[in-house]
Amino acid sequence: MAKVAHFPVRLAEAEEKPPRAGERQLLEAIRAGDRAAAEEMVERTYSAVFASLCRLCSDCDLAADLTQETYQKAWAALPKFDGRSQLFTWLYRIAYTTFLNHVRRPRRTRSLDEPDSVEPRDDSAPIDQVLADSEESERLRVAVLRLPDDLRFTVTAHFWGGLAVREVAEIEKITTVAIRKRLHKAFTMLEAMMDEEVR
Amino acid sequence: MTQKKKAELQRKLSIAPVPRPPDDLAGRIKADIPEFLRTDHDRKRFSSSVAFSLRVAASILLVITSAFLGIRLLSSPDGRLITESAAPASAAFEMKDEQAAEVTVMIEESAKKEADASTLRDVSTPPAPAPALPRQLAVRERLALPPPTPAPPAAPPARAEMAEPESSVAAYRPRVVPPVAAPPPPAAAAPQLAADLDKASADAPAEARRSAIGGASLREVAVTPKSAGILNTVHAGLSYEAPRALFDVSIDPDEFDRLRKMVESKTTPEPQSVNVEALVNHFAGAGLASRQDVALEVEASLAPIPDSPAMLRVTIDTASLPEEPAGSRPPAATDATLEIEIRDTAVAGYSIVGSGELKAGERILLKGASVTRLIELTVKPGLERSREVARVTLRYRSVRTGREVVLSRSVLARDVAGPWTAATRRHRLATLGAMWGESLQGTASSGEEVARKAANLSSEEPEDARARELAAAATASSRLRGAGPTGSAR
Numbered sequence A: 001m002a003k004v005a006h007f008p009v010r011l012a013e014a015e016e017k018p019p020r021a022g023e024r025q026l027l028e029a030i031r032a033g034d035r036a037a038a039e040e041m042v043e044r045t046y047s048a049v050f051a052s053l054c055r056l057c058s059d060c061d062l063a064a065d066l067t068q069e070t071y072q073k074a075w076a077a078l079p080k081f082d083g084r085s086q087l088f089t090w091l092y093r094i095a096y097t098t099f100l101n102h103v104r105r106p107r108r109t110r111s112l113d114e115p116d117s118v119e120p121r122d123d124s125a126p127i128d129q130v131l132a133d134s135e136e137s138e139r140l141r142v143a144v145l146r147l148p149d150d151l152r153f154t155v156t157a158h159f160w161g162g163l164a165v166r167e168v169a170e171i172e173k174i175t176t177v178a179i180r181k182r183l184h185k186a187f188t189m190l191e192a193m194m195d196e197e198v199r
Numbered sequence B: 001m002t003q004k005k006k007a008e009l010q011r012k013l014s015i016a017p018v019p020r021p022p023d024d025l026a027g028r029i030k031a032d033i034p035e036f037l038r039t040d041h042d043r044k045r046f047s048s049s050v051a052f053s054l055r056v057a058a059s060i061l062l063v064i065t066s067a068f069l070g071i072r073l074l075s076s077p078d079g080r081l082i083t084e085s086a087a088p089a090s091a092a093f094e095m096k097d098e099q100a101a102e103v104t105v106m107i108e109e110s111a112k113k114e115a116d117a118s119t120l121r122d123v124s125t126p127p128a129p130a131p132a133l134p135r136q137l138a139v140r141e142r143l144a145l146p147p148p149t150p151a152p153p154a155a156p157p158a159r160a161e162m163a164e165p166e167s168s169v170a171a172y173r174p175r176v177v178p179p180v181a182a183p184p185p186p187a188a189a190a191p192q193l194a195a196d197l198d199k200a201s202a203d204a205p206a207e208a209r210r211s212a213i214g215g216a217s218l219r220e221v222a223v224t225p226k227s228a229g230i231l232n233t234v235h236a237g238l239s240y241e242a243p244r245a246l247f248d249v250s251i252d253p254d255e256f257d258r259l260r261k262m263v264e265s266k267t268t269p270e271p272q273s274v275n276v277e278a279l280v281n282h283f284a285g286a287g288l289a290s291r292q293d294v295a296l297e298v299e300a301s302l303a304p305i306p307d308s309p310a311m312l313r314v315t316i317d318t319a320s321l322p323e324e325p326a327g328s329r330p331p332a333a334t335d336a337t338l339e340i341e342i343r344d345t346a347v348a349g350y351s352i353v354g355s356g357e358l359k360a361g362e363r364i365l366l367k368g369a370s371v372t373r374l375i376e377l378t379v380k381p382g383l384e385r386s387r388e389v390a391r392v393t394l395r396y397r398s399v400r401t402g403r404e405v406v407l408s409r410s411v412l413a414r415d416v417a418g419p420w421t422a423a424t425r426r427h428r429l430a431t432l433g434a435m436w437g438e439s440l441q442g443t444a445s446s447g448e449e450v451a452r453k454a455a456n457l458s459s460e461e462p463e464d465a466r467a468r469e470l471a472a473a474a475t476a477s478s479r480l481r482g483a484g485p486t487g488s489a490r
Helices: A010-014 A023-031 A035-057 A060-080 A087-104 A127-145 A149-160 A165-172 A176-198 B003-015 B025-031 B040-074 B098-120 B134-142 B191-203 B206-211 B255-264 B276-284 B425-441 B447-460 B465-481
Strands: B218-220 B238-240 B294-301 B310-318 B331-342 B347-352 B359-366 B370-379 B388-398 B404-412
Touching: A023 A035, A023 A060, A023 A087, A035 A060, A035 A087, A035 A127, A035 A149, A035 B025, A060 A087, A060 B025, A087 A149, A087 A165, A127 A149, A127 A176, A127 B003, A149 A165, A149 A176, A149 B003, A165 A176, A176 B003, B255 B276, B255 B465, B276 B370, B276 B425, B276 B465, B294 B331, B294 B388, B294 B404, B294 B425, B310 B331, B310 B359, B310 B388, B310 B425, B331 B370, B370 B388, B370 B425, B425 B447, B425 B465, B447 B465
Parallel strands: none
Antiparallel strands: B218 B238, B294 B310, B310 B370, B331 B359, B331 B388, B347 B370, B388 B404
16 A cells, blocks of 8 residues: 555645645746746645546546646636635546536447456555455445535545535535535435445 | 444545556646746736726716717707707607707707897898807717808898787797798708708608697798808708697787787778687787696686676696797697597587687697687586586697696586686686677677776786787777677577
């Protein structure tokens, strides 16, 4: 697991870089045309974006493509970003929308050679554990994706995107209490779905 | 859901391992960073776009405000913009060409000033240079009229005499004397405007032109060119003679003068030439300044001569003019209809003084106009005093508000039974005038009785010139004819 990032990704980096440390200056520098600042922003955030997308779609190659697409959209939308929310929160929203757009797109022809499930690139990880985790994760992922829209976004943003309840509440423009109620409801539904699948 | 299961689910969701991103992903993303990242341009562009929109909005507001102020400034002091001259030309009285109306207002104002000036100055004196009229210039520029040409010599002045001041305010009746032959000079300037006005005048049906204000006809007035060249030989503004009839009631203002001169010269008027309606309207005169657009006055009483039918008077007064009218009067109402319903259950018979019908209409009612219709009523005996004898309804559309107005008055039996001496002075004068006219026709009671009652009226208010005039004329006619024939042919 040495090369596997855990969520929230920023937990590991939080000690070194506070979430909003220098974020405003970074944004100002990007708006001023500083390419190095833009690259720094990518460095800071792309892993988390990729991870959240990877959890959403369970396909790392696809997640990488969606991550790239997310940033392309982010550059275009940067002038409209007012900086009131965290940069990653804003990016996660774009990533989630990108994922939804991908899911809603007409199905493209997929090669039979391509694996459907998560295929960790870490060859050194114990294969049994990886497979077990992988199977459990996939069932959970499918269940999460079957949740209603609002519950699905809340769960994925909080657990897979690493956003705090307050940040999810800001995105959804509702109270934190409402988010917690959503989470509770989502857990109930997930449990029911997982149990149903086991039976 | 138990806390344990919930915690387990949270754990699964939270700590699920996620593979690291591909090594080249950061490079791919960085390669997509656009070359021009500066968002200042976009923000400035957005700001400038907003600013542009605001400027456009401000410009529109400015234009609207300017147009409003312009119209207000170009309007005459009483706020009228529509003139009577524009109305009949369009036949349906729709101000489709507001600019033309404005120009007409100014042309008429110019004609009025010129007429005033011309009556005061010596004919042999060449006209003094007129002061510049910026409003007219502005309109000329707006309409892209050609520049004024030098004034032709000896252009005939416009004639628009004012009515002689009357001693009685209550009996004031504006009178516009038609100008003497004033052929328009050859239009040397402003050909487009002149052509347009010519066309409008020619296009309007003759009937529409005549009936626009109760028979008033369109007439061209030659405007003396301004020596300063502001308005050169402009085709006349359209002016009107005094209306000769309203609601099919003759209101010829010259009728009384004609008859008076005849009786004073001891000439007996031809009975069929006597216009009783015109006499009624002459003596009824104009009402006091009305705050309404149109006022309806209905009054009934016994006849001034005993054993004659009761008299019902219906008078319509339009709003008075703020200044003495000369060449133009603004409209007060359009599409006016007057309907007098006589209840046959209460009335044994009726007779309209003069001619005409109980229902009549006018397409346009100008300000400063008055018309009186008299009807003789013979009510059935033993009628309840509260019984309705007649109902008078006047409908019109106000030019000021654009709304349709309905004025309705009910005439009861007790109104008709009221003594003549208790009636208003206007009513008494109008009915006496009718009696005098009918005596001249030989269809009514003696002129002596009329003269006596007119003398009584005059003595009540010595300042009332009309009562004095009527007393004098009735006395003269009674002497001329001796005892007039009695009885009525109707």
